[in-house]
Amino acid sequence: xxxxxxxxxxxxxxxxxxxxxxxxxxxxxxxxxxxxxxxxxxxxxxxxxxxxxxxxxxxxxxxxxxxxxxxxxxxxxxxxxxxxxxxxxxxxxxxxxxxxxxxxxx
Numbered sequence: 001x002x003x004x005x006x007x008x009x010x011x012x013x014x015x016x017x018x019x020x021x022x023x024x025x026x027x028x029x030x031x032x033x034x035x036x037x038x039x040x041x042x043x044x045x046x047x048x049x050x051x052x053x054x055x056x057x058x059x060x061x062x063x064x065x066x067x068x069x070x071x072x073x074x075x076x077x078x079x080x081x082x083x084x085x086x087x088x089x090x091x092x093x094x095x096x097x098x099x100x101x102x103x104x105x106x
Contacts, residue, residue: 002063002064002065002066002094002095003029003064003065003066004065004066004067004068005018005022005025005065005066005067005068005089005093006068006069007019007022007067007068007069007070007073007074007077008070008073009072009073009076010072010073011076012076012079012082014073015073015076015077015082016076016082016085018073019077019082019085019086019089020085022067022089023085023088023089026065026089026092030092063094064093064094065092065093065094066093066094066095066096066097067089067090067093067095067096067097068096068097068098068099069096069097069098069099070098070099070100070101071098071099071100071101071102071105072100074098074101074105075105078105
């Protein structure tokens with residue numbers, strides 16, 4: 001299971017609040033060893049049964065974090081005052097997807 005955080009704020013304050021919340025959620029999961037992923041914005045589970053998926057028995061079901069950022073939010077996230085926060089959250093994720101970006105943002 002992978003916890004997916006979606007940054008979709010259109011204003012500076014919204015993006016900052018979302019990134020701060022995600023950073024706290026990631027820190028909480030890592031500090032407490034919580035593998036349930038209860039801080040996810042969106043959760044995707046394999047529809048396989050427990051018998052068919054041996055990693056459930058080994059406690060390896062947690063797949064990490066992923067971050068999805070749209071182009072409007074990326075403008076704010078890459079701003080000078082939020083760049084380090086964005087880098088901190090993104091570097092703790094196994095995947096970062098930027099969608100609906102301009103050619104300049106690519």
